[in-house]
Amino acid sequence: MTSQSPFTRALTDPAQPVPAGLVSPRGTADSKRFAVYRNNVHVSLVGALAARFPVTRQLVGEEFFTGMARLYVAQTKPKGPVLIHYGDSFPDFVAQFPPASGLPYLPDLARLEAAWTEAYNAADAIALAPADLSTIAGDALASLDLTLAPSTRLVRSGFPVGTLWSAHQTTPVSIPALSGSECVLLTRPQAHVRLTIIPPAACAFLEAIGQGRTLGQAAEAVLTVFPDFDPGAALVGLAGLGAFTTLTKELADV
Amino acid sequence: MPFDTLPARPGLGLKPQHYAQILANKPDLGFFEVHAENYMGEGGPPHRYLAAICENYPLSLHGVGLSIGGEAPLDRDHLKRLRALVERYQPASFSEHLAWSSHDEGYLNDLLPVPYTPQTLDRVVSHVDEVQQVLGRRMLLENPSTYVLFEESTIEEVDFLAAIADRTGCGLLLDVNNVMVSAVNHRLDPVAYIDRFPVHHVGEIHLAGYDETTDDAGERLLIDAHGSRVRPDVFERYRHTIIRTGALPTLIEWDNNVPAFDVLMDEVRLVGEVLDGTLNRRLAS
Numbered sequence: 001m002t003s004q005s006p007f008t009r010a011l012t013d014p015a016q017p018v019p020a021g022l023v024s025p026r027g028t029a030d031s032k033r034f035a036v037y038r039n040n041v042h043v044s045l046v047g048a049l050a051a052r053f054p055v056t057r058q059l060v061g062e063e064f065f066t067g068m069a070r071l072y073v074a075q076t077k078p079k080g081p082v083l084i085h086y087g088d089s090f091p092d093f094v095a096q097f098p099p100a101s102g103l104p105y106l107p108d109l110a111r112l113e114a115a116w117t118e119a120y121n122a123a124d125a126i127a128l129a130p131a132d133l134s135t136i137a138g139d140a141l142a143s144l145d146l147t148l149a150p151s152t153r154l155v156r157s158g159f160p161v162g163t164l165w166s167a168h169q170t171t172p173v174s175i176p177a178l179s180g181s182e183c184v185l186l187t188r189p190q191a192h193v194r195l196t197i198i199p200p201a202a203c204a205f206l207e208a209i210g211q212g213r214t215l216g217q218a219a220e221a222v223l224t225v226f227p228d229f230d231p232g233a234a235l236v237g238l239a240g241l242g243a244f245t246t247l248t249k250e251l252a253d254v
Numbered sequence: 255m256p257f258d259t260l261p262a263r264p265g266l267g268l269k270p271q272h273y274a275q276i277l278a279n280k281p282d283l284g285f286f287e288v289h290a291e292n293y294m295g296e297g298g299p300p301h302r303y304l305a306a307i308c309e310n311y312p313l314s315l316h317g318v319g320l321s322i323g324g325e326a327p328l329d330r331d332h333l334k335r336l337r338a339l340v341e342r343y344q345p346a347s348f349s350e351h352l353a354w355s356s357h358d359e360g361y362l363n364d365l366l367p368v369p370y371t372p373q374t375l376d377r378v379v380s381h382v383d384e385v386q387q388v389l390g391r392r393m394l395l396e397n398p399s400t401y402v403l404f405e406e407s408t409i410e411e412v413d414f415l416a417a418i419a420d421r422t423g424c425g426l427l428l429d430v431n432n433v434m435v436s437a438v439n440h441r442l443d444p445v446a447y448i449d450r451f452p453v454h455h456v457g458e459i460h461l462a463g464y465d466e467t468t469d470d471a472g473e474r475l476l477i478d479a480h481g482s483r484v485r486p487d488v489f490e491r492y493r494h495t496i497i498r499t500g501a502l503p504t505l506i507e508w509d510n511n512v513p514a515f516d517v518l519m520d521e522v523r524l525v526g527e528v529l530d531g532t533l534n535r536r537l538a539s
Contacts, residue, residue, distance in 0.1 A: 003325065004324065004325045004354060004357055004366075005357065005358070007366065008357040008358070008359055008362070011362065011366075012359060012362075018402075021369075021404055021405045021406055022402040022403070022404060022405075023402065023403050023404075023405055024402070024403070024469060024470070024471070024473075025403065025439075025440050025441040026471060027405075028470075030402070030469050030470045030471070031470055032467070032468070032469045032470050032475065033401045033402050033439075033469050033470070033475060034401070034402060036401045036467075036475070036477060037364060037366060037401065037402075040363075040364040041362050041363060041364050044363045044364060045363050047510075048363070077359050077360030077361060077362065078360055078361040078363065079360055079361065080319070080329065080331070080332060080356075080360075080361050081291050081318070081319020081320070081321075081329075081332060081355065081356070081361050081363075082291050082294040082295075082319070082335070083291065083363065084292075084294070084295050119298075120295075120298050120299065121295030121296060121297065121298045121300070122295075122296060122297055122298060123296035123297040124296075124297035124298070124301070124302075125297075150296070150297070151297075151298070188298065191299055191302060192299065
């Protein structure tokens with residue numbers, strides 16, 4: 001019996017001949033017929049990457065992107081049929097892809113796009129509203145453990161990737177200055193993903209909260225690095241962007 | 255309100271770029287169909303829109319990744335995800351393909367062909383049984399479009415599908431574009447295929463546009479492309495099918511280079527004319 005193993009090997013390695021036992025109606029092996037399957041696999045998976053990394057693609061052009069994506073597809077197949085997760089390791093591949101080294105911001109831009117899809121598909125949750133915090137006394141607030149919303153993502157970059165990404169959401173694209181680091185926060189407060197460039201101190205604060213520190217511990221840690229940091233303002237701002245889930249009953253009663 | 259069967263009317267594949275327009279205008283359509291795998295994220299806008307659309311239209315849930323024709327056991331995690339979707343959206347129909355798409359190397363994202371032998375028949379039958387058991391409902395199995403033949407095949411495709419339906423109790427999804435693609439590619443008569451197809455098992459019809467190239471011998475090779483209007487020869491075979499079967503739920507599939515919604519509604523109108531014409535002839539006779 002023609003096993004699916006040689007079929008798969010020939011499918012993913014164009015150097016291999018058409019597997020034995022596969023024929024045209026003339027009874028002969030036919031490379032163009034088998035090439036339809038090879039092409040379907042590559043084109044559909046490159047298409048999945050193009051859909052997840054549209055700005056990366058715009059930045060390098062379609063031809064370059066397709067060439068880069070084909071190499072990724074050749075070495076990394078989806079783990080399963082849910083393609084919204086396909087390409088999680090594509091940003092790391094871009095970082096190691098020598099022809100892209102002239103665009104040092106490209107891997108982080110791709111990381112931002114990967115995170116955007118995660119935020120888009122993350123579980124629904126009710127966001128903590130800034131007003132929810134106003135009822136909590138100061139010392140209770142300091143001992144509060146907030147939970148990040150399932151859609152909250154942070155991307156830190158040595159390049160202004162948030163600004164660069166935003167510039168590509170409109171036409172014509174006006175290319176921003178490509179220097180300066182950025183902390184990009186993705187949230188999904190209502191129906192849509194929202195991108196906000198936040199100050200480094202607020203980013204460190206959010207990371208500390210995400211690591212399970214109480215608000216008081218997180219504020220203290222950030223203040224040692226950023227003495228001017230205002231935890232109260234940051235908390236209200238981040239909550240307003242939908243970065244946290246609502247308090248459970250138990251916590252709200254603290 | 256829940257819908258438990260697809261109406262014998264035209265339906266469309268649901269595309270994200272049309273969500274807002276559909277909810278704003280509520281076009282007159284029999285049903286929407288989605289690829290199950292596109293709604294396997296945990297939350298977010300896709301589910302929000304699908305839930306809103308399901309309040310207004312029956313849903314056909316169409317799987318593309320279960321690998322029912324695969325040599326490996328079915329992916330239990332994927333079956334669980336399908337069951338969760340079926341429980342959440344209560345679709346009027348669930349369908350999958352007579353094909354495989356996963357192997358040790360991973361998911362290949364194409365519908366790959368299966369040889370037709372007594373051994374592969376047993377395997378597909380046991381996979382369909384398992385799907386129906388896990389989902390707790392009858393499924394439809396779709397005839398494939400293929401570009402190669404297997405020397406080892408001993409059973410004709412129509413008989414293979416009929417045997418699966420007889421042994422598992424599943425229904426069949428007749429893709430008339432796939433019939434045309436395979437018939438041209440393998441020098442078979444598409445009308446003879448349709449006339450032999452066990453139409454009493456058919457629960458839905460698919461229509462789509464094909465592309466065209468040539469094989470090594472320079473002979474016509476059709477590609478199941480889903481990126482254009484339904485070709486006139488496929489429409490003609492569809493008309494022939496509907497005269498034989500009576501009106502059936504009929505989907506326009508357009509997955510690549512998705513056009514403006516109005517273009518899709520124009521295809522819907524053509525399908526509607528075929529379905530209405532059949533109805534009128536039946537009423538007149």
